[in-house]
Structure formats: structure tokens, C-alpha cells
Amino acid sequence: xESLSRRVFLRGAGAAALVGGTAAAPPLATSAPAPAPAPxxxxxxxxxxxxxxxxxxxxxIPLDEVGPGAIEAAVPSYIDKQLGGxxxxxxxxxxxxxxxxGTPSQGYQLPFTPAELFRNALRAxxxxxxxxxxxxxxxxxxxxxxxxxxxxxxGGKDLAGVPSKVFFESLLAMTIEGYFSDxxxxxxxxxxxxxxxxxxxxYAGYYHLVDQHGIQFDxxxxxxxxxxxxxxHVMPEIPADGVYHGVDSEGHRHDQPQGGR
Amino acid sequence: xxxxxxxxxxxCIGVGLVGSMLGRxxxxxxxxxxGIERGQPRFTVPxxxxxxxxxxxxxxxxxxxxxxxxxxxxTFRNNISQDALPIRRWESFLPGxxxxxxxxxxxxxxxxxxxxxxxxxxxxxERYGKxxxxxxxxxxxxxxxxxxxxxxxxxxxxxxxxxxKAGNIKGAKQAGGNPFEDPRSRDYPTPPMKEPxxxxxxxxxxxxxxxxxxxxxxxxxxxxxxNPEGVRLGSCMFCGFCERYGCEHYAKSTxxxxxxxxxxxxxxxxxxxxxxxxxxxxxxxxxxxxxxxxADATGKEFEQPAKLIIxxxxxxxxxxxxxxxGIGTPYDPRTGKGVVGRNYAYQTMSxxxxxxxxxxxxxxxxxxxxxxxxxxxxxxxxFDHGPHGFVGGxxxxxxMTHGRPIEFHPTPPGTPSWGSAWKKAVVxxxxxxxxxxxxxxxxxxxxxxLDLDPTYKDAWGLPLLRMTFDFHExxxxxxxxxxxxxxxxxxxxxxxxxxxxxRKGPYTxxxxxxxxxxxxxxxxxxxxxxxxNRYLQSWDVSNxxxxxxxxxxQNATYNPTNTVGALAYWAADAIVNxxxxxxxxxxxx
Numbered sequence: 073x074e075s076l077s078r079r080v081f082l083r084g085a086g087a088a089a090l091v092g093g094t095a096a097a098p099p100l101a102t103s104a105p106a107p108a109p110a111p112x113x114x115x116x117x118x119x120x121x122x123x124x125x126x127x128x129x130x131x132x133i134p135l136d137e138v139g140p141g142a143i144e145a146a147v148p149s150y151i152d153k154q155l156g157g158x159x160x161x162x163x164x165x166x167x168x169x170x171x172x173x174g175t176p177s178q179g180y181q182l183p184f185t186p187a188e189l190f191r192n193a194l195r196a197x198x199x200x201x202x203x204x205x206x207x208x209x210x211x212x213x214x215x216x217x218x219x220x221x222x223x224x225x226x227g228g229k230d231l232a233g234v235p236s237k238v239f240f241e242s243l244l245a246m247t248i249e250g251y252f253s254d255x256x257x258x259x260x261x262x263x264x265x266x267x268x269x270x271x272x273x274x275y276a277g278y279y280h281l282v283d284q285h286g287i288q289f290d291x292x293x294x295x296x297x298x299x300x301x302x303x304x305h306v307m308p309e310i311p312a313d314g315v316y317h318g319v320d321s322e323g324h325r326h327d328q329p330q331g332g333r
Numbered sequence: 334x335x336x337x338x339x340x341x342x343x344x345c346i347g348v349g350l351v352g353s354m355l356g357r358x359x360x361x362x363x364x365x366x367x368g369i370e371r372g373q374p375r376f377t378v379p380x381x382x383x384x385x386x387x388x389x390x391x392x393x394x395x396x397x398x399x400x401x402x403x404x405x406x407x408t409f410r411n412n413i414s415q416d417a418l419p420i421r422r423w424e425s426f427l428p429g430x431x432x433x434x435x436x437x438x439x440x441x442x443x444x445x446x447x448x449x450x451x452x453x454x455x456x457x458x459e460r461y462g463k464x465x466x467x468x469x470x471x472x473x474x475x476x477x478x479x480x481x482x483x484x485x486x487x488x489x490x491x492x493x494x495x496x497x498k499a500g501n502i503k504g505a506k507q508a509g510g511n512p513f514e515d516p517r518s519r520d521y522p523t524p525p526m527k528e529p530x531x532x533x534x535x536x537x538x539x540x541x542x543x544x545x546x547x548x549x550x551x552x553x554x555x556x557x558x559x560n561p562e563g564v565r566l567g568s569c570m571f572c573g574f575c576e577r578y579g580c581e582h583y584a585k586s587t588x589x590x591x592x593x594x595x596x597x598x599x600x601x602x603x604x605x606x607x608x609x610x611x612x613x614x615x616x617x618x619x620x621x622x623x624x625x626x627x628a629d630a631t632g633k634e635f636e637q638p639a640k641l642i643i644x645x646x647x648x649x650x651x652x653x654x655x656x657x658x659g660i661g662t663p664y665d666p667r668t669g670k671g672v673v674g675r676n677y678a679y680q681t682m683s684x685x686x687x688x689x690x691x692x693x694x695x696x697x698x699x700x701x702x703x704x705x706x707x708x709x710x711x712x713x714x715x716f717d718h719g720p721h722g723f724v725g726g727x728x729x730x731x732x733m734t735h736g737r738p739i740e741f742h743p744t745p746p747g748t749p750s751w752g753s754a755w756k757k758a759v760v761x762x763x764x765x766x767x768x769x770x771x772x773x774x775x776x777x778x779x780x781x782x783l784d785l786d787p788t789y790k791d792a793w794g795l796p797l798l799r800m801t802f803d804f805h806e807x808x809x810x811x812x813x814x815x816x817x818x819x820x821x822x823x824x825x826x827x828x829x830x831x832x833x834x835x836r837k838g839p840y841t842x843x844x845x846x847x848x849x850x851x852x853x854x855x856x857x858x859x860x861x862x863x864x865x866n867r868y869l870q871s872w873d874v875s876n877x878x879x880x881x882x883x884x885x886x887q888n889a890t891y892n893p894t895n896t897v898g899a900l901a902y903w904a905a906d907a908i909v910n911x912x913x914x915x916x917x918x919x920x921x922x
Contacts, residue, residue, distance in 0.1 A: 134753050139756060168419070179843045270764045272698060278698070279570045285530035286693060287694065287696070296387055
């Protein structure tokens, strides 16, 4: 099932890349059949949480003919690493009370770190779905999953202190981040999300192209964490703070732009 | 107990744009200058290099170059009836930190304000009468005019190497430039940037509608340039990673690429980084500043005595430091008395999306922070406000800066926010959408101000700055009027659809608008309505100069950085050529 779905997507991605093109697009690097990915190893989510996250993000960005879904883009793995790391622990978040609800224009005022927010909300969601639907979220039919996610988005549910709208918006934002961020962070697997929309990634510039109006840019995208064999090293713990320079598995720095592409 | 250090001639608090410029001018005058910077030292190499700098998640979403909220935040409320609460993560505006300050992560958009901006109160009353502007505006004149500042704008643009096309050289109109600009003494130092596709479509449509489009002046340079300090900059590569990023190409004018290579070699200049200034101390008269107290990275406190003190922090931090130091009378909105924190203003922003069909490849990722095309027909007082009932204006420009997909994946109104329909809409529009900015002015009002928060503290135990702000009806009317014009341009661009409403109240800190926070240490001719005189010198403490966008009495239509630079050279000139010869007030109180 997995590999069939993947072939459907890859045909779709190839077709999308040609739409509107004036020049013939080169064959996509990913058009060779690929083995089904190994199941992700989670360090933050427990198995029950992981089942919800996988099922939910697959509805937020489903696999279809247009392009990869959140599962194919490894979004659950991205979210897991973010919540288990500095971001999840509240990096760069002002965390002193007193805590007050505030007005909508005053923004986020809950005492939870992102990790705490997800933990509390996920436990409450699981209990809510089991109580009201008689089974876990991942066992619901897709249409019922969509209806439940829409309920969360509409707001009004209290998920162990987390308003459901806040949880939903956080989940959706992290899903989109994981879908479109550099694959160094563990999502956007094989850069297929970038390929789908035509974003080329971490290129150093387009000086010679910017005045060639309307051209079809069809070079392969590049990641900031590629080595010179084009392997992407997943380094999800890149902190927002502090000086960071990429070093590949052989100890080579790759903070120099690589030529030849 | 703070360790007392040997006296120096000058302390610059903050080593961003203003600290670098004043540091350079005052060391050149023979003074010993200590620059105290709260953040890290950082340089084009190794800190801003690709491909690591091209990390949207880290720099745009997680905001790695910005002031760390966990150490210093700002509290916010819309009006005094509410409790202000901390901005726990930045969204609406992004104050920077570290060597080079917020200028490291700017876009390079380099406009001059117009004479009518500097004379906003007089201009409005002369042209429309005393009762035209809403009665509850505190707009006022700056105490300087465009002709006085012209040599300083000119000098600053040549320091930056700004790329553009003059519209008016010594009174002679120049085809292709901004027809509304005040006379400039010479053309820009470098020619305009290459024009991207969306901007070219805008230019054609705006011309057809009878407007006068011109290239956006850019301090991401169109070609290599050596500035008068002997520092060499490179060409912009249109990589699409400017705002929120450092520039790897030495193409964006920042303290690192225009001044610091010279300043940091000067034995008269000492840079101290990771040092947080806690207070400016004064003598027993209260009229002379004697030293600053700061904490180093380990928390140890030092007292640095100095004969002259320059506050050159981000606008909000200039205001906060004056309040923390007890210098000047804090503004009280209940009585209207006091000046420090008065006339906080912002910018009134909206955007119009222009959706094309899939035959048009906009290639939004081939952009720079300042490489668009705009019109000034609705800027400031360039049009008759008589029928409209508001003051101020906005420019309309196709001035897109990037196509980074977490932030930029436009979909037409009515598209679901998730699911297959969302994804299809993203694919249909990502590379086929152009966005116009409607970049508007912001009036000052008695209700909008800055003071110290009574509850929330920073990592050093000092009160956070409290911001009380909402949009005045004047600016919402302005935004509605100009945003409507932008839709008409979008339709003329061949859009299958345009989208985007005018700015609406209440002001929210949950949505990025702009990092153009202004006012709070306003300049002017009257000590009852200003904190500093026309030379940016404190009315209360004559050996203290407070320089930055905090000096703006209200915010003009255009982006502020060029005016901050011009004011810094203007103040430096007054210090070197007048103040040092006879220290004391440059203007009698």
C-alpha cells in the first residue's frame, strides 16, 4: 500500500513539474522506485501520541496526486524532534507570570512550553475521542477524523487547560514547518515538498536569472545540510541560539557553498 | 558592588548602526570611545555564511538573530483600560540584538523622508487649515527640515552605497526616478537593482494607470562598491534571504560591511560585547551623566565613567533605558504631561496579493530585500487629502523580498487552511502570485505611549517596557483609501484575482507587520513636547545624546533606516563641531 501510494505521488509530482513549463524539465532525481521508508523512531512521543500525530497530520496534508502528504514528508518525525528539543522546552519564550488570559491581540499567554502543551492536549484528545467515538482517533474513518479536527480548529474544547483552537493551530503550524523546512530538521523528506511547489532551497543566488522574466527554474533543490555526495544529514537539534556551523559525518565543514550545481 | 573602571571620553550604549557611526565620528575627532553591546560579536565570516544562513526555520520562524524574549520582552496592551501582558514570542515586530544591531537583519530599503514629513503639523495646517486633522492627534514638527538633512542623507547613502535612480537633482527632475522627492545634491552611488518579473508587471500596469513608478532604493547593492571609509561591498545575488538574515555576500550594507572593519582597528575604540547596560548614572545636580553601570556575561557589574554618553540602541530600548535611569519626565496619558515614552508610533501596513494563472512564473525566490518598483503618488502629502479626511499616506510597491515557503504559500480567499484542497491551491499559486505592499504612515496620539511595566521583569530584575498602542481611525482610513488603489493596480497587472484587505484594528502583536517602532524620545524645539533638541541632545542632561527612530515625533510613510542614519550624522556633526568646543546645551531650554 505504502509503495503504491508513493508511485502515485511520484507520477503526480513529475507531471506537476512540467505544467506551465517552456523548457523540458530534466528527469527528477527521485523518479527511481524507492523502498518503503523504515518506520520512524520517536524520542518524544509515546506510542499512543504517535498514532494520533501520524493520523492527524495525514489528514492535514494528505497524500494525493498533487504531491507528498505529511507522512511521506516525515512530518511526525520533525514534530517529535522539535518537541523533544530546545523548542519544545521553551527556547526564547518569556516564561514569567503572573499568567492571565489576555485579549486575542496580546497573543500566547499560556504557561505551557510547546512540549507541555502537546503532552496535555494529546492526553485530553485521546480521552475525548475514546469517550465520544468509542475508539482511538487513528481508528476513525478519514471523514470522521476530518470532522474531529475541524471541531478542534473551531475551538471551545478544553484540552487539559489547552484551548483546542490553540492546540490545533500549533499542530497545523508545526505540520507546515515540517513540510517546508530544510530536510536538515527531519521533515520535507527528499525535498519533495520543495520540488512540488518549485522552491529550490538553499541556493546562494540568482543574479543571472532574476531578469530572465518568467523562466521555468527546474534545477534540483539543495539542502543546507548536504554533503558533496548530495546526502542530507538530518540534524534536528540545530538551536536557534548560538553559533552553528554544519559538520558532516566525516568531520568536514560544509559552510562553504558547493559548486557544480 | 560594581567595579569602577578608568574614565573614557565617550560611551556608546549599543553597537548597531548608531553606535558604529558615532564611534567612528568621535574616534576620528580624537576621542577615546567604549562601545558597550549587549549581544554577541558577529561577522560576515564566519557567522553569516551560506548555506547555513539559508535556514528559514531557524532564522525566520525561530528568529535566531532577535532579542531573546526569555531575557528581555516587552509588555503590550491596546489601551490603558487593559492589563499589559508580555509578548512571549515576537511576531508583530522583531528587535535585533548583537553587534550590528537590527541592521544586520534589515531588508536594505533606503528612502528619504520628505520635507512635508518633517513639517507634518505645519504642513497640514497650512494646506488644509487648523481643524483638518483629527483633534486627538499629537503630530508635530521635527525641528529639522529636508534641506538641512540633505547633506547628511547624502553622506549616509554614500556610506551605504545605496542603489537607486534620482528623481530630482538640485531641482532638476530626472526621468525614471521618484518624481516626488525633495532635491538631492547628486544621484545615488550605484545604479538601480535589476527589476524582477513581478515588479516589471507592476511598473507596466502603474504606468498605464497614470502613476509614476520608480525603482526601490536598495542597500543590497547592484554592483561592487568601495565606500568613503575604504570598505568594499559586493553585489547582491538575489538569494532571497535578507530580512531576518545576515548577508553572506557582503552585499547588504550593515555596520559589518560599511564601518566596523575600520572602527574595530582604531586603537581609540574599545568594543565590549555581552555587556548589558543597567543604568546611566548622573551627578548630584542630575544634569550631567557621569557613568554607565553594566553587567558582563557572567553577571559581574562594572561602572564605566565617561564625559559623553550616546544612547544608540533600538528605538524601544532607548526609551526604556531613559526610564530605567530616571532621566526626563515620563509621559502620563491621564494628564498629558511628561515626555519620555510619548508619541510612540508604528507603521500602518497592508498587502494585496495578485494571483496569476499558471502560465506566469513569478519565481518569488529570486529576490532581494530591496529590489522592487513602487509609486509615491499616495505618499505623505503628495496628493490632496482634502476630500479624504485623513493625514499621511502610503506607498504601493511590488517589493516582494523572498519566496521562502513556510512564510510564503499564498492561497486565494476561501481556500481551506488544510487538506488536499489547501495543498492544490498552494501548488497552483506559489510560483504564480505577486504581492504588493501598502506601506503607510502612523500618526502619534495622546493614547499611544511607552512606559515601564509595573509587574513583569527582565533577566536582570528590571521592569520591562510597556507598550500601549492601537491604530487611530486616521490611519485606518488612510489604509482603506490606498489599499483600494493597490487592488486597481493588481487588476491592471492581469490578475485573475486580487486579495487583501486594508489594515483593521485592533492592533495585534500576533501577526508580523513591520519592525519600524518609532518615538518615545521625540526630537523637537519645545522641551514640553520633546525629549531631545533638534541635535538629539537630551534637554535634561546635556552630555547625553539619544539617537535613533525613537526621535521620530510620528512615523512617516517610508522605511526609517535612512533617516536614522542621516540623524546620526547630523548629531555627530553637532557634537564634533559645536559641542566638543563648548560642552553644554546646544539649544537653550
